[in-house]
Amino acid sequence: MGPPLAVAGPQGPWQQVLDTLAEHGSVIAHGLLADWIPADPEGPGLRRMLGRDWDRYHAMRHPPVRERFAASRLLLKHVAARVLHAAPHTVELAYHAGGRPFLRGCDQIGISLTHTEQLLMVGVTRRGWIGVDAELADRPMLRSGIERQVCTPYERTVLARVDESRRNEELVRIWTLKEAYSKAIGQGMRFRFNEFGFGPSGRPVRVLRPDGSPGTGDEWSFGTCRVADRYTTSWALYDAGFGDTRDTAAATMLDEGLVAALTADPLDPYAVTAGRAA
Numbered sequence: 222m223g224p225p226l227a228v229a230g231p232q233g234p235w236q237q238v239l240d241t242l243a244e245h246g247s248v249i250a251h252g253l254l255a256d257w258i259p260a261d262p263e264g265p266g267l268r269r270m271l272g273r274d275w276d277r278y279h280a281m282r283h284p285p286v287r288e289r290f291a292a293s294r295l296l297l298k299h300v301a302a303r304v305l306h307a308a309p310h311t312v313e314l315a316y317h318a319g320g321r322p323f324l325r326g327c328d329q330i331g332i333s334l335t336h337t338e339q340l341l342m343v344g345v346t347r348r349g350w351i352g353v354d355a356e357l358a359d360r361p362m363l364r365s366g367i368e369r370q371v372c373t374p375y376e377r378t379v380l381a382r383v384d385e386s387r388r389n390e391e392l393v394r395i396w397t398l399k400e401a402y403s404k405a406i407g408q409g410m411r412f413r414f415n416e417f418g419f420g421p422s423g424r425p426v427r428v429l430r431p432d433g434s435p436g437t438g439d440e441w442s443f444g445t446c447r448v449a450d451r452y453t454t455s456w457a458l459y460d461a462g463f464g465d466t467r468d469t470a471a472a473t474m475l476d477e478g479l480v481a482a483l484t485a486d487p488l489d490p491y492a493v494t495a496g497r498a499a
Contacts, residue, residue: 224463225249225454228296230256235303239348241257242304247346249353249456250300255338257292267291270298270310293336297322297343304330304345321407333404333456340452349461350404354397355454358447362396363389371396373418375433380397383421390453394445397455400429401443405457419443 223241228234228467242248263270268275274294281287294314302309313325324330333344333353334426344353348390362368368377376395383391398419403412417436427434427444440462445455 222247222249222442222444222456222458224444225251225448225456227449228252228300231295231299231309232458238303240379241344245318246348247344247458248300248304249344249454250296250298251340251342251355251454252292252337254289254292254341257295257341258294258389259286259291262287262291264483270295272313275390275491289336290342293334293341293343296341297332297334299346301330301332310408317407319407324462331405333401333402335400337452340449341433341452342448342454344456344458346458348458349463350405350407350457350459352399352401352403352457353454354404354456355448355452356393356397358390358393358451358453360391361395362392367396368392371399371414373429373431373433375413375429375431376418378433379421391422393453394422394455397453398426398445398457401455402441402455442452451456 222245226234226237226241226248228238231253238250239246242390261267271278271291271294274290278287281290296307297314298309301312305312305327306352307323314322316322320419322334324332329345329347331346331349331351333351335342335354337355338357340355342353342355344351370379372380372392372395380388380391380395391446395418399414399417402417403414404455406412416431418431418433419426420433421454426445428441432435440460442458442460444455447454448454
């Protein structure tokens, strides 16, 4: 699928995103929080952009949480808008029972969202399901003893063989893969992480049973890479086997009357911008 692409605000680069989507049927984009913070956090433009998420956003009392929530939705809506050939404010997010976001009325498109510290990242696919996750590469996980709760017996054996200087880095990689896979299948943290696992670095990545035997087939693909020199990012992609839905324009997938209602007034005076106000 290729590594995540940097998107430094609403200006893009969007052609690179569209080219990657055309080539692979999936794309992952990441941005920095400062580039996506809305210029007017209480303005009508942001309210219109967030849509149904506005009340949830407005109820948040902790400013950093509010900023990250708004910025991540702006990034997701701008990426999705390019895929759908629609205006960002017309993209409507909804949520499954487990909290996984989806594009209302566009079931052919799979999406995923993650954010940590200053990093925002979204994944979009036309092939099936996608999950993305990111963590600080040096997050101290081993010292917390978390591997005893989230790793399978096989993974603990593999970790014990890794040089101590790299062991925490390897655990962060495994953790992000678990998060990405669980997001892709719509389970999140409800799926116990010690019931599935992954093998060591340097081997083809696939889901493994607790004893290390294969748990999935070729319909799943995974990847991990470092982003912005500070973050370990992973993704999980499930190919549903229906091919690439190349025509993803909202005008094609949605009812004509609904499209007209959503895309009315293209010169919206409340168009939202991102980035801190001067």
